[in-house]
Every structure is written in structure tokens, then in C-alpha cells.
Amino acid sequence: MTHRLTLEQARRIAVRAQLLDADRPGDVVEVAEQLGAVKIDPTATIAPCEHTVLWSRMGWSYEPGQLTRSTEGDRLLFEFAGAFRPMSLLPLLRPEMRRWPERESSRQWLEANARFRADVLARLRAEGPLLARQIPDTADIRRPPDGWSGANQVVHLLEFLQLQGIVAVAGRDGRHRRWDLAERVYPQDLPEYPPEEAAALLDERRLSAAGIARQKSPWTPVGSAGEPAVVEGSRAKWRVDPAALAALDDDPGGRVALLNPYDGMLFDRPRLKEIFGFEYVLEQFKPKAQRRFGYFAHPILVGDRFLGLLEAEFDREHEVLRVAAVHEIAPWEGEERDMVAVEIDELADWLGVPVSYGS
Known part of the structure; x- marks a missing residue:
């Protein structure tokens, strides 16, 4: 069955999926579970992104210490690829981590720096968690500065190893990440999923966070998750979250x-x-x-x-x-x-x- 939605209905679904309606969430973990990712960005014209994202959902009840406790204390959230994410997503990301990197240049750089990789992992195992600047840069092959990480090859390697699920961010000192072996940061009793099932579940989580998305969107890839929909005035094919559809009549209103x-x-x-x-x-x-x-x-x-x-x-x-x-x-x-x-x-x-x- 293809659902037919007005523009207003599509907007309400999207707003509610992003926790921006009148029914405010109660805690940081609830927000992260629904959104899937709380982006980290240091630009603090008003406040850093991760804090304003949470404040815009929770309002006065949010204070930054809650985010720190959820990541560094309770380990209900983890930092990965520039965002805080709920730990429930980690099992779904692991198949992608095991496949990374798919780009040949990244594979070659890692292979050429096998000794450097061993040095960094040995240092973390013996002394971690550590800041990147506390780890010697012994790279044999260097990547040029990319405008974000600078010339320090330790930062590049740690980010690569994070994408492979080998190291993880254990916490922060201000804006600086403290790194450790993933086995000492991530819970060890998480479920395992075959790659196809994990990918399908990730699509469902992305659609849940969006509420509604184009069927073939590079911005919000949702695959065949949810149910087909058409939106008033749009010729595109859409996918809509069934739970969001069912909740339309219970809309608490806007703010x-x-x-x-x-x-x-x-x-x-x-x-x-x-x-x-x-x-x-x-x-x-x-x-x-x-x-x-x-x-x-x-x-x-x-x-x-x-x-x-x-x-x-x-x-x-x-x-x-x-x-x-x-x-x-x-x-x-x-x-x-x-x-x-x-x-x-x-x-x-x-x-x-x-x-x-x-x-």
C-alpha cells in the first residue's frame, strides 16, 4: 500500500521524528537513540553543536555534564566518526568497520605504515587512554594535511583505526579526544549481526530518525525500510516510517x-x-x-x-x-x-x- 500524504503531514512526521515537537524528550540517551547521531563540531558562535542539538530538544533540563556521563561514565553513548551515537548502533556498524577501508589509497597507506600501526597500538595497550599528542609519530609514509587533522600522522592513524573498530574515543579533555583500545571502551557482550541484516537495520534506524525520506536519497539512505509514500506536489518516491504514520493522530503540536x-x-x-x-x-x-x-x-x-x-x-x-x-x-x-x-x-x-x- 502506498500512503498519500499532504505536505503538512510530511512536515509533522519529520519534525516529530527529530524530537522537535511539543513533547520534549527527558534525557540525552533518549535523544541519541532516536536521532542516531548527535554531531560534534567545535564552532561555538553560541555553543558547540553537540550541546545546542541536545538543548534544542530537551530545553532547560539539559546540561553538558549529562553528555559526559552518558559517554565516559555509563557508556550508553560512544563517539564515532564525528558524532555521539547510541551504543545500540555499534553492533550494526561493526560489519562496515570490518570491511573498511574500501578505498585503495587508504589500504595502501595502512599497509605501508604497518610498523607505525604496531607502535601506536602497543603504546595504547601499555599506557592508554592517551591524547594523540602523547603518542610518538613514527609514520614511514605521510599523508598531506587535509585541512582538519594537520601534519600529525598519529591523528590520521587513530581515525583510520577507529573506522576499523580497533581503537575508540575513551573520553575528552576539553575538545581533545583521549584514545584507547576499542576492547577497553566498548561493551563486549553486544550482539552480532550478518552484514545484510545489519545494513537493513541501519536503514530502519535512519528512516526512524528522519520520519520520511526519498526512496533513493544519498543524503538519507533508507533503502527499502518503511513503507512507500507519495507527498502532495512531489513526483519523487518516498519511504515513510510506519510508527511515525501511526502517531500522526497523536501529534502533541509544535513549538x-x-x-x-x-x-x-x-x-x-x-x-x-x-x-x-x-x-x-x-x-x-x-x-x-x-x-x-x-x-x-x-x-x-x-x-x-x-x-x-x-x-x-x-x-x-x-x-x-x-x-x-x-x-x-x-x-x-x-x-x-x-x-x-x-x-x-x-x-x-x-x-x-x-x-x-x-x-
Whole structure:
């Protein structure tokens, strides 16, 4: 059976799947289980991505120590490939880890640095967990700086070994990762899945996090998970999460959400445009003169519509949230302006500072 959805229904499904409706989740693990990934990014115009993603779902009840406890203490979350993920996903990722790397250049680099690999693993086994800078760089073949990791080959190797499931991030010292052997970080009693079953279950988890996705989307690959759907005004073939469909009649309503530019809700740009009519361009990498909405403007979701962008910065020197502008990109009602103002005040309260309007 192919489900027929209005644009409003498709938007509501997507919003609820991302935990951005009025029914806020209660803890960090609940958010990670549903979203599948909480992206890590150091850009802290207001606050680092991982914290604003969690605050935008949980609100005032979120505090950063909860994320640390869930990853380093309770081990209910783990850091992998630039995101915090629920430990329930690890068994589904292991078949991919065992196949990695598929790129020939990466295989050749690892093979040429077999001695370097042995040195790093021996150091971790004897002294771990360690920061990358505490491990000697004994690489025989060097990779050029990629704009992210720099010239230190230890960082490259640790990230490769993480993708293979051999090492893992045991915790952080500020923004710096502490590495250890995966066997000492990950639980050892997790289930095993054949590659085909793991891939199918990953598709289901991705669809659950999205609610609805194009059937053949490189942004949100869901394979044959869920059920087929068509969306009003769209000629694309869609897949919809059955659980999200069943919950449509129980919709608790919408609210205002201020989204970090790297929030997973914004990742699938084609879906964002087709369902929400929202064309979001992150202006972080544009020359200043070409920016319309600011260096790191946070999209403003009101109910199931994107109505504006918040251009603001946490001024740490003067301890104030400076709001340069609230850009309205669609018609607003007075009540909506009031709701957005309240949410900005809530953001400032969470940061522990007052709000100042005007640059």
C-alpha cells in the first residue's frame, strides 16, 4: 500500500521524528537513540553543536555534564566518526568497520605504515587512554594535511583505526579526544549481526530518525525500510516510517526550535526544500560581504515551518548573548514573534547570561 500524504503531514512526521515537537524528550540517551547521531563540531558562535542539538530538544533540563556521563561514565553513548551515537548502533556498524577501508589509497597507506600501526597500538595497550599528542609519530609514509587533522600522522592513524573498530574515543579533555583500545571502551557482550541484516537495520534506524525520506536519497539512505509514500506536489518516491504514520493522530503540536546549522534536521537539503520550502545556505564559508544572514545563523523552526534565522553570538568576554538580528524569511504573526523571543530568552538562561539586541 502506498500512503498519500499532504505536505503538512510530511512536515509533522519529520519534525516529530527529530524530537522537535511539543513533547520534549527527558534525557540525552533518549535523544541519541532516536536521532542516531548527535554531531560534534567545535564552532561555538553560541555553543558547540553537540550541546545546542541536545538543548534544542530537551530545553532547560539539559546540561553538558549529562553528555559526559552518558559517554565516559555509563557508556550508553560512544563517539564515532564525528558524532555521539547510541551504543545500540555499534553492533550494526561493526560489519562496515570490518570491511573498511574500501578505498585503495587508504589500504595502501595502512599497509605501508604497518610498523607505525604496531607502535601506536602497543603504546595504547601499555599506557592508554592517551591524547594523540602523547603518542610518538613514527609514520614511514605521510599523508598531506587535509585541512582538519594537520601534519600529525598519529591523528590520521587513530581515525583510520577507529573506522576499523580497533581503537575508540575513551573520553575528552576539553575538545581533545583521549584514545584507547576499542576492547577497553566498548561493551563486549553486544550482539552480532550478518552484514545484510545489519545494513537493513541501519536503514530502519535512519528512516526512524528522519520520519520520511526519498526512496533513493544519498543524503538519507533508507533503502527499502518503511513503507512507500507519495507527498502532495512531489513526483519523487518516498519511504515513510510506519510508527511515525501511526502517531500522526497523536501529534502533541509544535513549538519554537532554534537549530544549530549542523543539526541533523537540516542535513538533507533537498528534502528540506521539497517538504518545508526552505533553502538553507550556511554562510560560514562565504566572504563577509556576501552574507545575508550572518556567519553562523541558526534556523528558526516554528511548528512545522522555517520562518527565520537567528543571527546571534555568545559574547564570553562580556557574558551576554548578543542578538544581531532575527531575520524573518516568511510572514510572521505577532504571537510567533513573541514565541521566538521567549525561546531566545530561554537560550540565554541556559547559557547563564542576559540577552542584548543589536550588534
